[in-house]
Amino acid sequence: QKEVEQDPGPLSVPEGAIVSLNCTYSNSAFQYFMWYRQYSRKGPELLMYTYSSGNKEDGRFTAQVDKSSKYISLFIRDSQPSDSATYLCAMSAIFGNEKLTFGTGTRLTIIP
Amino acid sequence: DSGVTQTPKHLITATGQRVTLRCSPRSGDLSVYWYQQSLDQGLQFLIQYYNGEERAKGNILERFSAQQFPDLHSELNLSSLELGDSALYFCASSSGEGYNTIYFGEGSWLTVV
Numbered sequence: 001q002k003e004v005e006q007d008p009g010p011l012s013v014p015e016g017a018i019v020s021l022n023c024t025y026s027n028s029a030f031q032y033f034m035w036y037r038q039y040s041r042k043g044p045e046l047l048m049y050t051y052s053s054g055n056k057e058d059g060r061f062t063a064q065v066d067k068s069s070k071y072i073s074l075f076i077r078d079s080q081p082s083d084s085a086t087y088l089c090a091m092s093a094i095f096g097n098e099k100l101t102f103g104t105g106t107r108l109t110i111i112p
Numbered sequence: 113d114s115g116v117t118q119t120p121k122h123l124i125t126a127t128g129q130r131v132t133l134r135c136s137p138r139s140g141d142l143s144v145y146w147y148q149q150s151l152d153q154g155l156q157f158l159i160q161y162y163n164g165e166e167r168a169k170g171n172i173l174e175r176f177s178a179q180q181f182p183d184l185h186s187e188l189n190l191s192s193l194e195l196g197d198s199a200l201y202f203c204a205s206s207s208g209e210g211y212n213t214i215y216f217g218e219g220s221w222l223t224v225v
Contacts, residue, residue, distance in 0.1 A: 099168055101157070
């Protein structure tokens, strides 16, 4: 079993919809949680970073962490065609970027 | 453009061969990371260098090695290549130790035939 599980999708939603992306994990030592966005033929770019449990909001994006359930989510409000990409969750047990463990990514398409 | 430069962008080689992937980090960044991305395994951390020294090691095979040079560019050497080594190899960089945003290059596509 992988340390981080992520539904690969693909997920297609109409423009303007709320998107929910999720990851589950098994390593209780993970404390730092990130969401990356990867456009086709590009490298991943950091979207959101959270520490421990709780919510964090940045514009149309909200990241949630529930450590008791070992479950993290990314919500995208008012989704736009430009949000079409692969979204990867990542997590780490230590402060810093060493040994980030990534999910396999969810491919999202926003339909105009 | 993240500022991280990787060469070559695409590479096709035969099994048993050796290749070198090169990475130039963002100006001023001291940390370099190498990741492997394949369809079935996702993005896997291989190794990190900080200011020329190996800092952290992930699931890097013994056939693979890396180094960071005094000018901070890094090379990932892959030898005795197997079909299963076909993947997208990313280099990323960050300004230092501890948390700060890491910036990924656009990757080097390696196909082993």
